[in-house]
Amino acid sequence: MPPLLDVRNLTTHIRTGRGTVRAVQDVSFTLEAGETLGLVGESGCGKSMTGLSLLGLLPPGGTLVEGSSVRLDGRELVGLPDRELRTVRGNDIAMVFQDPMTSLDPTKTIGHQVAEPVLLHRGVSRAAARERAVEVLGLVGLPQPRRRLSDYPHQLSGGQRQRALIAMALANEPRVLIADEPTTALDVTIQAQILALLADLRARLGMAMILITHDMGVTAGNTDRVNVMYAGRIAESTGTDRLFSRMRHPYTQRLLASVPRLTQDPALLLPTIPGLPPDLADPPTGCRFADRCPYATARCRAEEPQLDGTAEHRFACWHPVDGPAPAEIGGKVADAVAGAATGGGEGAAATTGLAEGPAAAGTVVRPRAPEPAAAAAPLLEARGLVREYPLRGSWLPGRDRRVVHAVSDVSFTLARGETFGLVGESGCGKTTLGRLLVGLDRPDAGAVTLEGTDIGTLRGGELRRRRRDLQMVFQDPFSSLDPRMRVSAVLREPLRIQGIGTAREQRARVAELMAEVGLPERGLDLFPHEFSGGQRQRVGLARALALTPKVIVADEPVSALDVSVRAQVLNLMKRLQAAHGLSYVVISHDLAVVRHLADRIGVMYLGRLVEVGTAAEVHRRPAHPYTAGLLAAVPVPDPAQERAKRGAGIGGELPDPAAPPSGCRFRTRCPLAQERCAREEPALRSFGPGHTAACHFPLVAPAADSPSDVAAGRP
Amino acid sequence: MTAYLLRRTGQAIVVVIGVMVLTFALIHLAPGSAARATLGTKATAERIAVFNAANGLNRPLAAQFATFVKQAAEGNFGTSYSLHEPVSTLIAQRLPRDAVLLGLSTLLALLVALPMGVYQAVRRGRAGDHMLTVLSFVLYSMPDFFFGLLLVALFSVQLHLLPSQAPQAQSVGGVLADPKALVLPVVTLALVSLASFSRYMRSSAIGVLAQDHVLVARAKGLPEHLVLRRHVLRNALLPVITVLGLAAPAIVTGAVIAESVFNYPGMGLLFYQAATSKDYPILLASTLVVGVATVLGSLLADIAYTLLDPRIRYDRG
Numbered sequence A: 001m002p003p004l005l006d007v008r009n010l011t012t013h014i015r016t017g018r019g020t021v022r023a024v025q026d027v028s029f030t031l032e033a034g035e036t037l038g039l040v041g042e043s044g045c046g047k048s049m050t051g052l053s054l055l056g057l058l059p060p061g062g063t064l065v066e067g068s069s070v071r072l073d074g075r076e077l078v079g080l081p082d083r084e085l086r087t088v089r090g091n092d093i094a095m096v097f098q099d100p101m102t103s104l105d106p107t108k109t110i111g112h113q114v115a116e117p118v119l120l121h122r123g124v125s126r127a128a129a130r131e132r133a134v135e136v137l138g139l140v141g142l143p144q145p146r147r148r149l150s151d152y153p154h155q156l157s158g159g160q161r162q163r164a165l166i167a168m169a170l171a172n173e174p175r176v177l178i179a180d181e182p183t184t185a186l187d188v189t190i191q192a193q194i195l196a197l198l199a200d201l202r203a204r205l206g207m208a209m210i211l212i213t214h215d216m217g218v219t220a221g222n223t224d225r226v227n228v229m230y231a232g233r234i235a236e237s238t239g240t241d242r243l244f245s246r247m248r249h250p251y252t253q254r255l256l257a258s259v260p261r262l263t264q265d266p267a268l269l270l271p272t273i274p275g276l277p278p279d280l281a282d283p284p285t286g287c288r289f290a291d292r293c294p295y296a297t298a299r300c301r302a303e304e305p306q307l308d309g310t311a312e313h314r315f316a317c318w319h320p321v322d323g324p325a326p327a328e329i330g331g332k333v334a335d336a337v338a339g340a341a342t343g344g345g346e347g348a349a350a351t352t353g354l355a356e357g358p359a360a361a362g363t364v365v366r367p368r369a370p371e372p373a374a375a376a377a378p379l380l381e382a383r384g385l386v387r388e389y390p391l392r393g394s395w396l397p398g399r400d401r402r403v404v405h406a407v408s409d410v411s412f413t414l415a416r417g418e419t420f421g422l423v424g425e426s427g428c429g430k431t432t433l434g435r436l437l438v439g440l441d442r443p444d445a446g447a448v449t450l451e452g453t454d455i456g457t458l459r460g461g462e463l464r465r466r467r468r469d470l471q472m473v474f475q476d477p478f479s480s481l482d483p484r485m486r487v488s489a490v491l492r493e494p495l496r497i498q499g500i501g502t503a504r505e506q507r508a509r510v511a512e513l514m515a516e517v518g519l520p521e522r523g524l525d526l527f528p529h530e531f532s533g534g535q536r537q538r539v540g541l542a543r544a545l546a547l548t549p550k551v552i553v554a555d556e557p558v559s560a561l562d563v564s565v566r567a568q569v570l571n572l573m574k575r576l577q578a579a580h581g582l583s584y585v586v587i588s589h590d591l592a593v594v595r596h597l598a599d600r601i602g603v604m605y606l607g608r609l610v611e612v613g614t615a616a617e618v619h620r621r622p623a624h625p626y627t628a629g630l631l632a633a634v635p636v637p638d639p640a641q642e643r644a645k646r647g648a649g650i651g652g653e654l655p656d657p658a659a660p661p662s663g664c665r666f667r668t669r670c671p672l673a674q675e676r677c678a679r680e681e682p683a684l685r686s687f688g689p690g691h692t693a694a695c696h697f698p699l700v701a702p703a704a705d706s707p708s709d710v711a712a713g714r715p
Numbered sequence B: 001m002t003a004y005l006l007r008r009t010g011q012a013i014v015v016v017i018g019v020m021v022l023t024f025a026l027i028h029l030a031p032g033s034a035a036r037a038t039l040g041t042k043a044t045a046e047r048i049a050v051f052n053a054a055n056g057l058n059r060p061l062a063a064q065f066a067t068f069v070k071q072a073a074e075g076n077f078g079t080s081y082s083l084h085e086p087v088s089t090l091i092a093q094r095l096p097r098d099a100v101l102l103g104l105s106t107l108l109a110l111l112v113a114l115p116m117g118v119y120q121a122v123r124r125g126r127a128g129d130h131m132l133t134v135l136s137f138v139l140y141s142m143p144d145f146f147f148g149l150l151l152v153a154l155f156s157v158q159l160h161l162l163p164s165q166a167p168q169a170q171s172v173g174g175v176l177a178d179p180k181a182l183v184l185p186v187v188t189l190a191l192v193s194l195a196s197f198s199r200y201m202r203s204s205a206i207g208v209l210a211q212d213h214v215l216v217a218r219a220k221g222l223p224e225h226l227v228l229r230r231h232v233l234r235n236a237l238l239p240v241i242t243v244l245g246l247a248a249p250a251i252v253t254g255a256v257i258a259e260s261v262f263n264y265p266g267m268g269l270l271f272y273q274a275a276t277s278k279d280y281p282i283l284l285a286s287t288l289v290v291g292v293a294t295v296l297g298s299l300l301a302d303i304a305y306t307l308l309d310p311r312i313r314y315d316r317g
């Protein structure tokens, strides 16, 4: 019997203005019913294009090159007339896309969109198609599916939209489901729910699934076999367990090593892959990974390795490795500090030819977070911060004055040289809090003090001077910038506004900043769009550093970046902190990133800080059920661990912040909730030095109740 | 949604009042007087005084404005200085005729421009798109009157297919009863708007085609014509509607040309003559009509937008 899906020598070329992009090259794999195949790799490596090629959905200018073959149950799909191919799409092979916010037609109801493929392929009546829509919407766990039929996409949350999209794909019980980054745009808690749903449906319907993702943690827990793709080719292909424990391709090894983990030693730098993937319009001869590979030899640059090996483990490499890289491969943070002064960089980047990543050598020791005694005089302090936004239209007469409780009574301190991490689901008020901290927004109550001065009371020149000490770094620093401004102007702007130095001094400072963040001076003449994402974030950091601030608030500093580039930027942030004694407030939805950077962690839920503690404590002994749930939901790149916890995590979605639940705000999703939780709002209690949480029924005993909190049980 | 529409209508009324104040002020502050324009430069001081007194022009501006507003509310715009007829009669004769001409030509322009814009977006960068782009720019850059004359020369003078004059009937029914004579003026005006409408539609459709939900629709197995009709057209129309609402004044100026070329006395010609002879009552009234048309245009556009876009329909409670 032929395999369900048999793909051979799939090669996709896209003709563009800058030449032919070889998006997919010679990709072959098979897929059996009930099996999940992972397609992983960095951005632009051809994962999506492989999925789209299977359905014949190529972008303008795209063609499948002679020799490509896609067989579904023995039937060749390549070369089928469009009319016949359309009977396969959405019927035998269906696809779910990354962004639930843009994947639904905003002008059509959910019911219409889910019923559409049923109507199209099954030739049933409108009423029958609607019934089927209700059925599948129920199947994917959308509450009250019948009522949702007449809703429009904007009335659904992101998680609900993704459920609707999955329902749409499943409506005709396809045999193959291609899920292209189905959870990348979602919160970890919702991600865990959607992944569990997909696994469940696959088992129940006996579907085969291709799971496209860049997240090694998601891959670990949700696939049976994995194809690692690099620059349009399969680099390695084997069973999931084997890939994580006994990989042979250097790219797989380095990709895995650069993922920040919850268990990582924060004193170590993350191993990085220098540079960027090659331009697919002009791929190098020889191995495509050679420019970034630590093991490359002359043979690698001359001769392209073919995918080879046994049937269960294939890889394309002349000098295969044997298993994972050692953890210390990245080097120590402390050692990297002086490296910046001597300059230099490893590898060459593809797009702009700029060097990425600082070299490492030297022995400046990082000024560690101060002892608790010094914390008595914090650098930055938030006291009882409250920020509420009135809902639109609520000023009209005859309407309730409704407000969104973005930040409710948040207090914490930040010591000199310390990093405070803020985590929580999207919409929990992290960004609003960040803006309050740097004075971009004013609190409705409470105060932010910097070295004892309330920044809310400052005016004019004094305020401007104090602002220097508080800088912010954004997810993509250039989205808020004039695209016609050169980097030199971008970096000089803060100096000019503050009137610091002569023109010559400013230019010198700008050059210094570029070296500081590991960019060559040549980059000063470039425009923002000429930089890669990682380089842009470096410029963002340089801009924040220009005024030698004391505190940098970084809002999702690496969320927009690929794994390997993310590691480079995280390392840079650590090095800058060590070199300048900076204090950071790092805001991220990614617990692993926060764990890696932060000394202390604050967990936010619906505007409230529900738990604060040292990173190690919060990770090892979470007291609040929400913290524990968040930690459980983070996918870790370890197949055994991931499979063990399937189904764990937090159910439900973030409630409406304009109408938070009474008592404990988390109670609607809390597995431990009791009647008291609805009645009484829990106060913050101590769980040991510097560790507080607000819960009536915490997972560990509070400090006051138990003399030996070390003995308290873990969840 | 009802509350939103009421609020929006309230806004529109305020804008119309603003337009009245502004035009009244502008016209009365402009140099040269109505009396001299009407009576000629040799008029004696007494004759001017008599004229001003008869027409209330010697009263304070505020008083004149108050009278104007009060009368306008009653549908009384005074008597034309030069044509010696009530302005309301003049407008009542011409406005409906213009509405027919402008309505038909705008409709025709849309019927062609919307599919044309989508077609160009789909075939972006290929021969069909390039040809239509060139055509649009030619249409756009050609003066309207030249265009009208060209069509007349071809279809009535050369081929004797169509009359060179627009229907001369006074009533709307009469105008519509002579469809052959309507063809050239309607087509001329339509071609002028066609160029800009199709450009807007093209760029808007290109944006929609790049959106994920279009790919999703294709992945469902929908044939391309259904993808375009169900998931592209309506989404692409949304930004175009706003532009349409603001196009009202441009359409009205286009009318001036078509009216003179095809000898179709409408508001455009009336306004033009009034402007040269400083016929205040007509100027005020017709400025008001154009102002109201513009405000109404953008109000209608907003209402259409609200109906077509569920995001707004539900948000603006």
Ligand SMILES: Nc1ncnc2c1ncn2[C@@H]1O[C@H](COP(=O)(O)OP(=O)(O)OP(=O)(O)O)[C@@H](O)[C@H]1O
Binding pocket: A014, A016, A021, A022, A023, A041, A042, A043, A044, A045, A046, A047, A048, A049, A050, A059, A060, A214, A280
């Ligand atoms: N419409 C297009 N026209 C031209 N080139 C394209 C187009 N879409 C993708 N490409 C190119 O094809 C290659 C593969 O892209 P693809 O989208 O498959 O990557 P990916 O692995 O899915 O990346 P990501 O993780 O960012 O989604 C890239 O070099 C990309 O630049």
Ligand code: SF4
Binding pocket: A249, A250, A251, A287, A288, A289, A290, A291, A293, A294, A295, A296, A297, A300, A305, A316, A317, A318, A319, A320
């Ligand atoms: S073939 Fe050479 S360059 Fe390519 S991955 Fe293997 S060792 Fe590295």
Ligand code: SF4
Binding pocket: A624, A625, A626, A664, A665, A666, A667, A668, A670, A671, A672, A673, A674, A677, A682, A694, A695, A696, A697, A698
């Ligand atoms: S207070 Fe109650 S509802 Fe809230 S987290 Fe604790 S147990 Fe759960």
Ligand SMILES: [Mg+2]
Binding pocket: A047, A048, A049, A180
């Ligand atoms: Mg992709």
